[in-house]
Amino acid sequence: METLLKVENLEVHFPIKKGLLSRTVGYVYAVDGVSLTLEKGETIGLVGESGCGKTTTGLAVLRLVEPSGGNVIFEGKNLSRMSKKELRSLKKKMQIIFQDPYSSLNPRMTVNQIIGDPMDIHKMYQGSEKNERISYLLDKVGLTPEQGRRYPHEFSGGQRQRIGIARALALNPQFIIADEPVSALDVSIQAQIINLLVDLQNEFDLSYMIIAHDLAVVEHICDRIVVMYLGNVMEMASYKNIYLNPKHPYTKALLSAIPVPDPNVKKSRIILKGDVPSPINPPNGCPFHPRCAYKLEICDKEKPELKDIGGDHYVACFLY
Amino acid sequence: MNNDSHLLKVDNLKTYFYTFEGTAKAVDDVSFFIDKGETLGLVGESGCGKSVTAQSVMRLIPEPPGKIVHGTINFDNTNLLDFTMKQMREIRGNRISMIFQEPMTSLNPVFTIGNQISEMFILHKKLNKKESWERAIEALKAVQIPAPEKRVHEYPHQLSGGMRQRAMIAMALSCDPEILIADEPTTALDVTIQAQILDLMMQLKESFNAAIMLITHDLGVIAEIAQRIVVMYAGKVVEEGKTKDIFEDPTHPYTKGLLSSIPKLGERARKGRNKLEEIKGIVPSLYELTPGCSFSPRCPEALPICREHSPKLINTDQSHKVSCWLYSDF
Numbered sequence: 001m002e003t004l005l006k007v008e009n010l011e012v013h014f015p016i017k018k019g020l021l022s023r024t025v026g027y028v029y030a031v032d033g034v035s036l037t038l039e040k041g042e043t044i045g046l047v048g049e050s051g052c053g054k055t056t057t058g059l060a061v062l063r064l065v066e067p068s069g070g071n072v073i074f075e076g077k078n079l080s081r082m083s084k085k086e087l088r089s090l091k092k093k094m095q096i097i098f099q100d101p102y103s104s105l106n107p108r109m110t111v112n113q114i115i116g117d118p119m120d121i122h123k124m125y126q127g128s129e130k131n132e133r134i135s136y137l138l139d140k141v142g143l144t145p146e147q148g149r150r151y152p153h154e155f156s157g158g159q160r161q162r163i164g165i166a167r168a169l170a171l172n173p174q175f176i177i178a179d180e181p182v183s184a185l186d187v188s189i190q191a192q193i194i195n196l197l198v199d200l201q202n203e204f205d206l207s208y209m210i211i212a213h214d215l216a217v218v219e220h221i222c223d224r225i226v227v228m229y230l231g232n233v234m235e236m237a238s239y240k241n242i243y244l245n246p247k248h249p250y251t252k253a254l255l256s257a258i259p260v261p262d263p264n265v266k267k268s269r270i271i272l273k274g275d276v277p278s279p280i281n282p283p284n285g286c287p288f289h290p291r292c293a294y295k296l297e298i299c300d301k302e303k304p305e306l307k308d309i310g311g312d313h314y315v316a317c318f319l320y
Numbered sequence: 321m322n323n324d325s326h327l328l329k330v331d332n333l334k335t336y337f338y339t340f341e342g343t344a345k346a347v348d349d350v351s352f353f354i355d356k357g358e359t360l361g362l363v364g365e366s367g368c369g370k371s372v373t374a375q376s377v378m379r380l381i382p383e384p385p386g387k388i389v390h391g392t393i394n395f396d397n398t399n400l401l402d403f404t405m406k407q408m409r410e411i412r413g414n415r416i417s418m419i420f421q422e423p424m425t426s427l428n429p430v431f432t433i434g435n436q437i438s439e440m441f442i443l444h445k446k447l448n449k450k451e452s453w454e455r456a457i458e459a460l461k462a463v464q465i466p467a468p469e470k471r472v473h474e475y476p477h478q479l480s481g482g483m484r485q486r487a488m489i490a491m492a493l494s495c496d497p498e499i500l501i502a503d504e505p506t507t508a509l510d511v512t513i514q515a516q517i518l519d520l521m522m523q524l525k526e527s528f529n530a531a532i533m534l535i536t537h538d539l540g541v542i543a544e545i546a547q548r549i550v551v552m553y554a555g556k557v558v559e560e561g562k563t564k565d566i567f568e569d570p571t572h573p574y575t576k577g578l579l580s581s582i583p584k585l586g587e588r589a590r591k592g593r594n595k596l597e598e599i600k601g602i603v604p605s606l607y608e609l610t611p612g613c614s615f616s617p618r619c620p621e622a623l624p625i626c627r628e629h630s631p632k633l634i635n636t637d638q639s640h641k642v643s644c645w646l647y648s649d650f
């Protein structure tokens with residue numbers, strides 16, 4: 001397998017500015033040293049609770065927010081050292097689908113204009129090719145060419161998400177980041193979009209990074225899963241290992257917390273005490289230690305490194 | 321009428337909203353009941369009328385544009401719809417109380433938590449300020465908020481989301497209500513916090529012996545805590561039954577579709593990936609409902625009659641009801 005994307009020690013620290021002179025008084029440690037790789041044609045899932053830095057990681061990979069440290073290597077080229085101009089030509093290979101299909105489409109543009117816009121910007125598929133490509137894409141995502149002349153407000157949430165997907169596909173990318181692609185949709189619509197994403201991946205040989213908090217959705221779509229907590233990777237393994245053989249205490253608690261839609265399943269639930277600490281003032285050592293039931297003495301002093309425990313299963317925990 | 325056995329009995333409730341775009345029949349002929357100490361789950365997608373049903377029971381429908389045009393809501397053998405607003409205020413928060421989805425917008429930001437909880441005791445239990453303040457601290461202790469003596473002086477913005485929801489629950493349960501209506505109580509929370517809150521609600525239910533009406537779109541939450549389920553679609557009840565029956569043997573095509581369309585945790589890891597079954601089409605707008613059964617345009621098993629006449633809610637066995645022509649005689 002060929003590595004498409006390699007993220008090394010990615011850090012995003014947002015400065016907190018205060019006072020008349022806007023002096024920096026501290027940092028929000030949104031992403032604090034994330035490393036991962038993505039093979040061609042693979043789907044990787046980023047999961048975690050709100051504030052764990054999963055969205056910021058996705059944005060920083062595309063340099064939609066500037067990383068404060070670390071490297072993002074896409075097809076052997078280091079994105080984090082590129083100028084904006086160089087980056088632009090690479091961006092047609094990397095696209096993103098946003099969570100909220102209501103605010104991520106320009107209300108003043110028709111669907112045809114929305115999907116055609118990236119083609120104009122990158123001067124691809126011009127002239128009659130453009131219209132052909134637009135109707136081809138609309139067909140692929142399950143919309144009719146007639147619907148292309150309408151405006152976003154005329155569509156339902158699920159249909160809007162289809163428009164967002166068509167826009168992401170416009171330039172024939174290799175890599176798509178989907179940030180919570182179904183969480184804003186109704187339950188009966190989610191399956192449609194999940195199936196569409198899987199079908200498109202097979203057809204166009206896409207690599208996905210799926211960012212989501214719903215572990216059942218992530219398990220269904222992703223080959224490998226990265227569990228994040230407070231800007232750090234806690235565990236990284238194949239979907240099978242994460243669900244059948246979770247190692248990190250946080251992953252175990254997270255999985256046990258999810259209500260199962262089957263009244264016959266009686267689960268022993270691990271209830272975590274307390275809340276997620278603030279990323280402005282993260283705990284010393286392992287970020288999870290204040291809520292961890294298996295805390296060792298070393299946990300609040302040193303930060304565990306992400307260790308390979310065999311079988312492509314990585315855990316950041318002193319227990320292993 | 322014989323409603324002696326039921327704590328709350330809603331019959332043929334119709335709540336409509338009159339707007340410039342037309343009449344939205346948000347709740348259209350809904351009937352259900354809750355028994356003492358029972359947990360009833362109200363499930364459905366956005367716009368199916370589950371929240372409006374709850375607000376109708378509390379008489380919180382803004383008039384205009386909304387109006388309860390038909391039906392009865394019998395609570396303890398009296399019809400709540402005949403009550404004056406003054407009588408209603410004595411019921412709300414005291415005998416029937418409610419917790420909302422977003423605790424940040426339903427708590428008053430300019431009063432302390434203690435202030436807001438003790439108000440309940442002053443209003444409903446006629447206690448004096450000092451006593452009610454002490455009761456507020458006890459209430460916070462009951463919902464397992466650490467250092468309640470300190471937290472009671474704090475404002476809502478100083479608490480985290482899970483903590484705020486705990487404060488809401490403390491307030492809702494402060495007067496030992498007979499019914500607690502919880503409208504998407506954990507939707508805005510993370511899963512680990514959701515687990516804490518659900519666990520807390522079940523513990524408190526045991527000790528207070530209140531009936532809970534839980535409104536949610538999350539079938540997982542429903543499966544874990546509800547004893548009976550009412551499934552709603554486009555303002556109508558499509559199926560009603562015991563939780564076990566609904567999940568094991570759903571009868572309405574919508575319920576069936578809903579249950580098979582959600583990915584289940586661990587299923588792919590154990591059995592491999594199957595394509596999810598989709599429910600075709602989109603959730604209908606309440607302004608453009610088709611005649612007949614509202615689900616018929618999306619229904620894989622639709623009959624010609626489904627597009628002409630609405631089916632009635634009929635019993636398939638003693639506790640299971642369904643509203644579908646597949647199970648009715650024409």
